Structures are given as C-alpha cells and as structure tokens.
Amino acid sequence: MSDLNFLTIAEASRLIATRKLSPVELTEAYLARIEALDHLLDSFVTLTAERARAEAKAAEATIAASGPVSRMHGIPYCLKDIYDTAGIRTTGMSKLLADNVPTRDSYCQERLAAAGGVLLGKNATWEFAHGGPSWDVLFPPARNPWDRDYSPAGSSSGSGAAVAAGFSPATLGTDTGGSIRSPAAACGIAGLKPTYGLVSRRGVIPNCFSHDHAGPLAWTTEDVAILLQIIAGHDPEDPGCADVPIPDYAAALTGDVKGLVIGVPTTWLEDEAPPSAPTKAAFEAALEVFRSLGATVRPVTLPPLKQFDDAKKTIAVAELFTIHAADLRTRPDLFGASLRYRIIAGGLVRAEEYIQAMRQRTDLARAMQAVMATVDVLMLPTNEPAGKLEPIPPASLFTRTSFTTPFNVGGNPALSVCSGYAANGLPFSLQIVGRLFDECTVLRAGDAYEKATPWRDQRPVLVAKETA
Amino acid sequence: MTAMPTNDEIALLARQAGLDLKPEYFQELVDAYGNVRRMIDRIPTGRPRGDEPAHVFVPTKFLPVTE
Numbered sequence: 148m149s150d151l152n153f154l155t156i157a158e159a160s161r162l163i164a165t166r167k168l169s170p171v172e173l174t175e176a177y178l179a180r181i182e183a184l185d186h187l188l189d190s191f192v193t194l195t196a197e198r199a200r201a202e203a204k205a206a207e208a209t210i211a212a213s214g215p216v217s218r219m220h221g222i223p224y225c226l227k228d229i230y231d232t233a234g235i236r237t238t239g240m241s242k243l244l245a246d247n248v249p250t251r252d253s254y255c256q257e258r259l260a261a262a263g264g265v266l267l268g269k270n271a272t273w274e275f276a277h278g279g280p281s282w283d284v285l286f287p288p289a290r291n292p293w294d295r296d297y298s299p300a301g302s303s304s305g306s307g308a309a310v311a312a313g314f315s316p317a318t319l320g321t322d323t324g325g326s327i328r329s330p331a332a333a334c335g336i337a338g339l340k341p342t343y344g345l346v347s348r349r350g351v352i353p354n355c356f357s358h359d360h361a362g363p364l365a366w367t368t369e370d371v372a373i374l375l376q377i378i379a380g381h382d383p384e385d386p387g388c389a390d391v392p393i394p395d396y397a398a399a400l401t402g403d404v405k406g407l408v409i410g411v412p413t414t415w416l417e418d419e420a421p422p423s424a425p426t427k428a429a430f431e432a433a434l435e436v437f438r439s440l441g442a443t444v445r446p447v448t449l450p451p452l453k454q455f456d457d458a459k460k461t462i463a464v465a466e467l468f469t470i471h472a473a474d475l476r477t478r479p480d481l482f483g484a485s486l487r488y489r490i491i492a493g494g495l496v497r498a499e500e501y502i503q504a505m506r507q508r509t510d511l512a513r514a515m516q517a518v519m520a521t522v523d524v525l526m527l528p529t530n531e532p533a534g535k536l537e538p539i540p541p542a543s544l545f546t547r548t549s550f551t552t553p554f555n556v557g558g559n560p561a562l563s564v565c566s567g568y569a570a571n572g573l574p575f576s577l578q579i580v581g582r583l584f585d586e587c588t589v590l591r592a593g594d595a596y597e598k599a600t601p602w603r604d605q606r607p608v609l610v611a612k613e614t615a
Numbered sequence: 616m617t618a619m620p621t622n623d624e625i626a627l628l629a630r631q632a633g634l635d636l637k638p639e640y641f642q643e644l645v646d647a648y649g650n651v652r653r654m655i656d657r658i659p660t661g662r663p664r665g666d667e668p669a670h671v672f673v674p675t676k677f678l679p680v681t682e
Contacts, residue, residue: 357669357670383676383680384680386673386676386677453657454657456654457654457655457657457658458658460651460654461651461654461655461658464651468632472632472633475634476633476634476635479636479640484643487640487643488643488646488647489647491634491636491640491643491644491647492644492647492648492650492651493651494628494629494632494633494634495625495628495629495632495644495648495651496651496655500655500658502668503655503658503659503660503662504655504658505668505669505670506662506666506667506668506669507658507659508668508669509666509667509668509669512669541647542646542647542650545647545650545651545653545654546650
C-alpha cells in the first residue's frame, strides 16, 4: 500500500501541477493496489491497465511541456460499467451484454478523457443498474471495504467500494432512485446526484429515462466538485440535458455556511420512516455541527414518502420493461432473477396508469420546489448503515420506502457525505439536498461539514483485516 | 382497491405483452404484478383534463445540432 492511494484529487492535482508527482507513479500505485486487493472486493469488472499506463505517460509528457489542462489531468478514475467506453466492453453486469464492446464513448467519458484523466477500468454494478445484489449475473457482487461481509449498496456498488478502498480517487455512477448516494453512504464517501439534466446521459445504458442521473463519487465533496466541473454541461444529443450556465463549483467551496437555512422533513423522520436510534443520533449530531457553523434548522413538510415511491416505481417499471422487452420475450433466462422480477410486471402496466403516474410526478415535483423555496437546503440521513451482503427479496424494491427516491422525482441535486461511524465501524451518512441547479450550495455545505468533522481522516484497512 | 386479476387474467395480459413464460417465471410475474398493482392503485386519478404529465415534448430539443 502506498500513501499515494489515499491522496484526494485536489491533493494529487496540486502535486502534479507543481511537478512533485508523476501521473505515471500515481497510476502505478493504483494499479498495484487493485492488483493486490481487489480480489477481496470485486469492485472492478474490467481493468484497463495498459491503456491507463499509456494515458498516464501521455499526460506526463503533456504536463511537462505545457502544464495541466484541468485538475483531472493525469488523475486516474474509473466508470460504472454502464458507461459506454469505445473499444472496452460495457456489460451492465448482464449476461445479455457479455460481449458488448461499444464503438463510441459516452459523453462523460469523452469529457474525462479530454480533461486528461487516466481510465483505470470499469466498476461492478447491479445488473443494468437495477437488479441486485445478484450471484447469477456476469460477475460477483462488489463488497464493502469497511467489512467484506457487508454490502456496498447499489447500484453503483463497485464505484463506492473502489473509491473507499483506495483503488481510485474518482469514479462516475448513476442514480435513478439513489444509486449514487446509497453506495456513497454505505462506503463512507461523497456522492452527488446532480440536478436532472445537468450531466448528459448519452452513452449510458438506461435504467429509467425519466429519472436517470449521471454523477460523481469521490472521497471528498471537494473532489466531487472537481469531477462535476468536468462532466456538467449541455449535450444536445441528450434530449433531457439542460442548457444552463455552469458555475465554478470549486470556487463555491468557501467553508462558510453562516446563515444557511436547513429544512428537515420531520414528518418523514418522525412519523413515516423513523431511522434507528444510532442513525438519528448521528443525524442530530450533524445538524449540531451546522448550527455551530452559523446555520439555522427548521422543520418542513413534504408529501408522504410513499407517494414519491409509488409514482417513481410505477413509471420505472414501465420504462424498464420497454427497454428490455425484446430480451424478456426471447431470452428471459439470461436475466438475473432479481432484475427479471423487478421489471417483468412492467409489461402489464397500461398506458393510462403510466401517464397518471407521470401526472403525479408533476404534482410531487411542484410540491418539492415549493418547499425548497423556503430553505437553502434539506438535510436528512441518506440511509441506515450498510446491511449484510446477502440476497434481498426482490419484492422489497416495491415495498420499502426510500429517503433518496424523492429527489429523483423532484430532480433536485442531492449529495451524500459520511457523517461518522457506527459501533460496528460502518459509516453513517448525511444527505444534503438543494434547489434545482443549485449544486453550489449543496457542495458548499458538504465541504464545510467535512472540514469541520474528523470523518475524512479514517480509511478502511483491507490488509489488516485479511491478515488478522 | 382494484381487485387483483386472476392468474388466467394475468396470463392473458402477459400474452398481450408478448410474454410467453415458463411456469416459474409466470409465478414471478404474478407475484411482482401484485406489488405493482398495489402501487398503481394508490396513485390519484380523476384529474382535470388539462393536467400535463411530467414529460412533455420539447421541440427545441430536436433542432439540428450546429457546431
């Protein structure tokens, strides 16, 4: 293990820019750690070592000649295996795409390559970013680096595990109901679901068009901001992509949250889905940190969680079925059982039912924005700490409530950051939600919190656990 | 709540959806559809005619791309 594996993007970028660190040296450190330890976590499904070495060498030469073109220049990263990568297989973890090699990069991969990043490989996901964890798909499920018996959550499971384990400082995931924020929460890192339409989904295998978001995961909020700066922007090839000005996200990280008004959805937390006592205590402690920094906290009332879940999941099951209909009709055996269960009934959803759910989404999104107009951010736990890595009854997708899904319905930016550690060592999580396209305030709050707390000083110890 | 369709009715709906499922997958469908049906039944209906769904067609998104 090398200390290089635990540099943040911001730290590595500064060292590279001042010629104190070589992108080749940095890349070799990550490749060595992945080679030595990823058999414990299965966070990568494809490693692109030779390509990474070539990109690192090219980055080093360019930086030596003319300086870095971005803060990601010479920095390694990886991608959830539903982002198309030209010439590199993109499987979605599914037997259906075992031999799928795209001929064109996804928009985000184009942006990261143009920024001089070094692609290490592709991360494990739940099948097609929806069904899992599964043991009957193309690759085994990823494991949580804080405890291998525990789940890294999903669906960007390998992405969360890889960053927490020091296999990569950066990765991109996708989030349709919580799939960036939940792995970030389970693995104790930062993960941002940007505003719907801020980041292009072109070249990303769809889960549910109307709720899909692409976004970054990294160890710190500052690193998430650096990644967002690279991938945010209008892409006319994604019809859902918004043409809006892109601010300087790093410049927004002032550390100042004095006067910030924080809304807490108390009816969710007290009546509808009360968190466990330890999670509640961690959340209250996080709010106290913000109070000590000069923020104010007030209760807000949002529509019931169940309404968000019902609308989103009805829409999603219909869209998922449409996306996979041909394969469900002709070769259903190639789906993992978890995903097949979760999408097959979408074929029986009538058009009227789908459109009524979309109308309900309109109402819920309006209600969400009305509440957001009264506060600067919302805060709530992202999830409970990770559970054991074991099969989840597939019906639970339809029955459990979620603190993450409402912000896919509303489209609002939502960041998960680490907010401490439970008695068993697994991370607690804090979710910070902003107004539409106000990523700056969300990131500012997350960064200020991380800098006011000690949680970023602690890393999972993979080797010690294995040799204990 | 809408009455849950019988297995025969679900089989008909499945055929209309182009699904010709072996018995164990059909049972998966019956179980999954029960969950989906309960969600759908909770979604409000009886809306004004003019209520737009969350996705509408935005023609400017389909203008030719100019570099």
